[in-house]
Amino acid sequence: MTRRVLMAQSVMILAACGVIVGAVAGETPAGRDARMAWWRDARFGMFVHWGLYSGLAGTWDGKPVATSGGMEWIQERVKADTDTYAKRAIPLFTPRPGFAREWARIAKDAGARYVVFTTKHHDGFALHDSAVSEYDAASVLHRDLVKEIVEALRAEGLRVGFYHSVIDWHHDQYEYGRSRQLPHPLKGQPYKNGTRDHQQYLAYLHQEVNELLSKYGPVDIMWWDYSAQDFQGQEAWRAFDLMQLTRSKQPGIIMNNRLFRTPEAGWKSMGTEGYAASLDPKYGDFITPEQHIPDTGMPGVDWETCMTLNTTWGYSEHDHAWKSDETLIRNLVDIASKGGNYLLNIGPKGDGSVPDESVRSMHAIGAWMTVNGEAIYGTRASLFSRLTWGRSTTKGRTVYLHVFDWPADSTLTVPGLMTRAKAARLLAGGVPLEATTTAAGLVLKLPARAPDPIASVITVELDGAPTVK
Ligand code: JFZ
Numbered sequence: 001m002t003r004r005v006l007m008a009q010s011v012m013i014l015a016a017c018g019v020i021v022g023a024v025a026g027e028t029p030a031g032r033d034a035r036m037a038w039w040r041d042a043r044f045g046m047f048v049h050w051g052l053y054s055g056l057a058g059t060w061d062g063k064p065v066a067t068s069g070g071m072e073w074i075q076e077r078v079k080a081d082t083d084t085y086a087k088r089a090i091p092l093f094t095p096r097p098g099f100a101r102e103w104a105r106i107a108k109d110a111g112a113r114y115v116v117f118t119t120k121h122h123d124g125f126a127l128h129d130s131a132v133s134e135y136d137a138a139s140v141l142h143r144d145l146v147k148e149i150v151e152a153l154r155a156e157g158l159r160v161g162f163y164h165s166v167i168d169w170h171h172d173q174y175e176y177g178r179s180r181q182l183p184h185p186l187k188g189q190p191y192k193n194g195t196r197d198h199q200q201y202l203a204y205l206h207q208e209v210n211e212l213l214s215k216y217g218p219v220d221i222m223w224w225d226y227s228a229q230d231f232q233g234q235e236a237w238r239a240f241d242l243m244q245l246t247r248s249k250q251p252g253i254i255m256n257n258r259l260f261r262t263p264e265a266g267w268k269s270m271g272t273e274g275y276a277a278s279l280d281p282k283y284g285d286f287i288t289p290e291q292h293i294p295d296t297g298m299p300g301v302d303w304e305t306c307m308t309l310n311t312t313w314g315y316s317e318h319d320h321a322w323k324s325d326e327t328l329i330r331n332l333v334d335i336a337s338k339g340g341n342y343l344l345n346i347g348p349k350g351d352g353s354v355p356d357e358s359v360r361s362m363h364a365i366g367a368w369m370t371v372n373g374e375a376i377y378g379t380r381a382s383l384f385s386r387l388t389w390g391r392s393t394t395k396g397r398t399v400y401l402h403v404f405d406w407p408a409d410s411t412l413t414v415p416g417l418m419t420r421a422k423a424a425r426l427l428a429g430g431v432p433l434e435a436t437t438t439a440a441g442l443v444l445k446l447p448a449r450a451p452d453p454i455a456s457v458i459t460v461e462l463d464g465a466p467t468v469k
Helices: 003-016 029-042 052-056 071-077 082-092 099-110 137-141 145-155 198-215 233-237 239-249 325-337 356-375
Strands: 044-048 114-120 159-165 221-225 304-307 341-346 390-395 398-403 411-415 421-426 434-438 441-445 456-462
Touching: 029 159, 029 341, 044 099, 044 159, 052 071, 052 082, 071 082, 099 114, 099 145, 099 341, 099 356, 114 145, 114 221, 137 145, 145 159, 159 198, 198 239, 233 239, 304 325, 325 341, 325 356, 325 390, 341 356, 356 398, 356 456, 398 411, 421 434, 441 456
Parallel strands: 044 114, 044 341, 114 159, 159 221, 304 341
Antiparallel strands: 390 398, 398 456, 411 441, 421 456, 434 441
16 A cells, blocks of 8 residues: 555545644645745735725715725625615726736736735625626626636736635625624624524535636635634634635645634734734634734744735725835835735725826835845845844845935944855945944945935845854
């Protein structure tokens, strides 16, 4: 009996007794590293929140629902049932030809290596052609928007990620009464037909996921959203079955941790900062801080901070709180220096067009990445706990210094770096720099002016394995 058969049998037995359900059966740490490698090297992805809510643009009854906060939640904010919401939103959801190609170009131009987009958000509207729902793009628009988007992303060589909400404000068997913590527009209202059978909703959820993972070729990321402490995992979503279905259809796929809301799954509380720096691979491959950058790295834990360009994920015509290029680029550097990924969001309008401010911000990041990308892609976390003048990333014996505050005296000290520098230079233009190893660390002589006011990168090739005291 060959080793392979033995392995397969032991995996079946283990799976049967539910030992390794969520994780990739029989996957070794090396196997996991190989599966995660492209994602860890990518460091930067683009998030896209787009759906029926995008046409409403944060407006209801002609009035702004709010000027800040997630307008993809507008149905819940105005407590509208799904029929009322759909009647208002569908006429304003009019994807223009080629919208997806524009998204792909923006992502590519920004230096993003992957794109995660909403195949279904909490409102329950499916952007793909679903055989189990009339609340989908095929029935409403006679288009398969997931197909259009996936093809556009692949054409630009971008990896593909599916955001998929397990929360559903449309399906009439979704038992919203079973969670105090999860949102629903009909919260507190009795079920219209008296009872609901959540298992029927779960069958529908698993079928739609099966369609998404069977009809559109290779899918690189599954970005589930989201669970509460009082309603999560196998009880709420048959989560382990969903992960097994997903891994059986897409063996190389990478999944986040939002089918669960327990400490071992990387959560310590509700709220966007409720994440914990630990993750058992049984519950997912990476943790997901939201709108927040951890103070320190989380050695041994894969993590990805998702963030908006203003304060909303879905498009709002009332939200102008756009982050500056400095904030966005320094966030990317800060996150990479702590060993994490940055998933930066755009919220296209009802016709799929992208707000000018978002295009401009993504382009500015792209301009910086064109010059400095090697100090981000394929790097690992900083060797230094704290640097007063900026951040650092590492790639083997090369240390990248990202200088935010250029020293007035043109002298930069890398505290505690004891390894001699074989060569040091400005990444932009390659100007060599004088480097001296002292008791305080490595001291670099810099030109008077910073090459980049936001973050100037210095490359230091060390003459041996990095030693930091
Ligand atoms: C969720 C979504 O609700 C939101 O619309 C967006 O898609 C974002 C990326 O993810 O946001 C959350 C998730 C969890 C909490 C709040 C907002 N929480 O735990 O309170």
